[in-house]
Amino acid sequence: xxxxxxxxxxxxxxxxxxxxxxxxxxxxxxxxxxxxxxxxxxxxxxxxxxxxxxxxxxxxxxxxxxxxxxxxxxxxxxxxxxxxxxxxxxxxxxxxxxxxxxxxxxxxxxxxxxxxxxxxxxxxxxxxxxxxxxxxxxxxxxxxxxxxxxxxxxxxxxxxxxxxxxxxxxxxxxxxxxxxxxxxxxxxxxxxxxxxxxxxxxxxxxxxxxxxxxxxxxxxxxxxxxxxxxxxxxxxxxxxxxxxxxxxxxxxxxxxxxxxxxxxxxxxxxxxxxxxxxxxxxxxxxxxxxxxxxxxxxxxxxxxxxxxxxxxxxxxxxxxxxxxxxxxxxxxxxxxxxxx
Numbered sequence: 464x465x466x467x468x469x470x471x472x473x474x475x476x477x478x479x480x481x482x483x484x485x486x487x488x489x490x491x492x493x494x495x496x497x498x499x500x501x502x503x504x505x506x507x508x509x510x511x512x513x514x515x516x517x518x519x520x521x522x523x524x525x526x527x528x529x530x531x532x533x534x535x536x537x538x539x540x541x542x543x544x545x546x547x548x549x550x551x552x553x554x555x556x557x558x559x560x561x562x563x564x565x566x567x568x569x570x571x572x573x574x575x576x577x578x579x580x581x582x583x584x585x586x587x588x589x590x591x592x593x594x595x596x597x598x599x600x601x602x603x604x605x606x607x608x609x610x611x612x613x614x615x616x617x618x619x620x621x622x623x624x625x626x627x628x629x630x631x632x633x634x635x636x637x638x639x640x641x642x643x644x645x646x647x648x649x650x651x652x653x654x655x656x657x658x659x660x661x662x663x664x665x666x667x668x669x670x671x672x673x674x675x676x677x678x679x680x681x682x683x684x685x686x687x688x689x690x691x692x693x694x695x696x697x698x699x700x701x702x703x704x705x706x707x708x709x710x711x712x713x714x715x716x717x718x719x720x721x722x723x724x725x726x727x728x729x730x731x732x733x734x735x736x737x738x739x740x741x742x743x744x745x746x747x748x749x750x751x752x753x754x755x756x757x758x759x760x761x762x763x764x765x766x767x768x769x770x771x772x773x774x775x776x777x778x779x780x781x782x783x784x785x786x787x788x789x790x791x792x793x794x795x796x797x798x799x800x801x802x803x
Contacts, residue, residue, distance in 0.1 A: 690756030715740030
C-alpha cells in the first residue's frame with residue numbers, strides 16, 4: 464500500500480498518524496527457513512541487509528509477513544547516506560557495514576500473522592494490535608520495533624512543526640491494507656533554502672534553459688554545488704535564458720562542481736554553462752544527503768533582495784539526518800489515542 468501526497472494532515476475522526484521515515488520501504492516475508500526482504504519496486508533487498516535476514520530467520524514465530532522501513536543509524540542519528548552505502552556489489556563490504564552500522568526494521572503493518580491468517584482485509588486497528596502482540600512476543604530484539612503513532616491531530620502536527628521528522632503519514636483506522644493502491648496520505652515537512660545559481664543546463668536538444676544549478680557557500684567561503692531546480696514555466700524560459708546567458712563567465716562554483724565525484728553523476732553532468740554568482744533563488748526541497756539535495760527542488764521565486772554571500776550551507780546542514788523513533792516521539796506519545 465502506497466501513499467498519496469497532500470499539503471495538510473487530514474482532519475476529522477478515524478485517522479491514525481505515524482512518522483514518515485526516510486529509509487527503504489520493505490516487505491519482510493518469513494516462511495520456514497526462507498526469508499525474503501522485498502523493496503517497494505519488487506526487487507530483493509536481503510543481500511544488502513544480511514543481519515536483518517538472520518534476525519528474522521532466528522525468530523520463533525513462523526510464518527509471517529510484515530511491512531516496514533529499513534533504517535541505519537550512524538553517529539547517533541538515522542542516515543540515508545549510510546543506508547545507501549549498503550547497495551554495493553561487494554559482499555564482504557556489505558558484511559562489514561552490517562557489523563559496523565547494523566540496520567533496524569521499523570514496522571508499521573502486519574499482513575499475515577504467524578497463525579497463517581491473511582490480515583490485509585482487516586482494519587488497521589486489528590492489524591496494528593496483531594503487530595504489537597507479535598513484536599512483544601519476541602522479547603528483546605533491537606533490530607525490530609513498532610513505529611510510534613497517535614490519533615491526536617494536534618500532536619501529529621507538532622511532529623511536522625518541530626523539524627525532526629521527514630513528514631507524517633495518515634491512515635484510516637478502519638481501513639484495510641489496499642495493496643497496490645495509494646491508501647495512505649503523506650504530508651512532507653516544507654523546507655526552503657536560498658541558493659546561488661552557479662550555472663545552468665539547456666534543454667536536451669534545445670536552445671532554452673532546462674534547469675538551474677544551485678550552490679551554497681561552505682564554511683571555507685567556497686560555493687559548493689548542491690543540486691538543481693527545473694520545472695521552469697515555458698513562457699518564462701526565453702527571457703530567463705537571455706538573462707542567464709548574460710551572466711555566463713567563470714564558474715561561480717569554487718568548491719564542489721557539477722560533474723564531480725558522486726553517486727548522482729550522469730553522462731550529462733559535465734554539460735553545463737557556468738555563471739557568475741549573482742543570481743539567487745528560493746527553492747523548496749525534501750531530502751538532503753551528503754550535503755546535496757537528493758532530489759530536484761521546486762523553484763519558489765527569484766530573490767533579487769538577497770545577497771549571494773548570504774546563501775550558506777547552514778540552511779541544509781541539519782536537514783540530512785533524522786533522529787530515531789523514541790528521540791522524535793516520546794514514549795508517552797506512542798499509541799496515544801488508540802481509538803480515533
